[in-house]
């Protein structure tokens with residue numbers, strides 16, 4: 001069992017070893033505006049060719065990706081703290097460690113593209129345009145939250161973003177279903193302009209993927225649908241693979257599956273310490289050898305796209321943004337009780353809800 005786990009983790013880490021070596025090859029100009037990087041080749045399924053193995057990163061984009069990933073990391077760590085202080089209640093699934101996935105995905109699509117996701121949604125909420133303040137206030141159930149404090153961790157929405165979802169896998173049929181509906185034609189299924197993204201963080205709740213799945217080649221599991229297996233710890237790799245997959249769909253070749261190989265630092269949710277089915281050493285190894293934020297920073301510093309001092313400045317600004325957002329999320333009032341029944345679909349008001357102490361009638365203004 002340990003061997004199997006080690007094999008899976010070493011696959012995540014082996015990408016890093018390759019990247020380390022390749023970093024020596026990058027451009028060597030002085031504080032340049034862009035540099036070319038080698039990225040890990042994706043594994044392909046039912047595809048003749050895949051995404052490129054080199055990519056150009058501009059200084060501007062690199063700094064933007066760094067800031068976004070660092071903001072998501074700090075936001076999740078703050079959510080962990082607020083949860084432990086009992087400001088956040090209920091389900092809370094954090095995505096620290098997986099930042100390159102949501103930032104790389106957003107970098108590879110257009111803001112007008114449609115996105116739907118699972119319960120581990122905070123990172124995508126941010127990359128789709130919600131502010132940290134609106135996200136944290138939603139987590140603490142406050143009026144200024146992006147769903148007015150009534151959605152919580154799994155139910156936040158933004159423009160062209162249809163939220164998280166508590167039902168495992170439901171985002172697939174919901175996302176694809178919407179498009180089939182638009183096409184009014186089941187035959188359109190095989191032409192769906194849809195990228196199905198699976199973030200393989202090596203564990204499903206407290207069970208290793210190796211232990212739970214007959215085949216962990218998730219990128220092949222669309223069967224007739226082509227697939228890509230991508231280094232999900234490298235934001236550039238995710239960006240290039242997403243561009244490739246989106247172009248594939250836009251050119252009407254049909255849907256495509258993308259497996260992003262990544263790692264979650266936290267347990268499955270806040271109620272899972274995350275160390276009973278994997279060792280602390282394993283988590284530490286991933287953190288020290290393939291952390292997505294560290295990888296991007298090292299690359300940019302080594303290729304003279306930015307200085308260590310610039311990154312420190314960004315870190316300070318991000319910390320301040322998160323602290324301000326957390327202050328708001330813990331001082332903003334909760335939504336008033338009379339509004340509890342607003343913004344829900346119900347065509348027969350008033351409806352009854354069993355509260356903690358009594359049956360109360362709410363007026364629905366849906």
Ligand SMILES: Cc1ncc(C[n+]2csc(CCOP(=O)(O)OP(=O)(O)O)c2C)c(N)n1
Nearest residue numbers: 120166167168201203204205206264267268
């Ligand atoms: C249909 C359904 N069955 C069971 C659950 C309970 N459940 C929540 S998360 C989860 C495991 C999900 O596995 P995966 O997405 O691989 O785990 P993660 O990486 O999020 O830890 C299960 C079984 C659910 N939410 N929905």
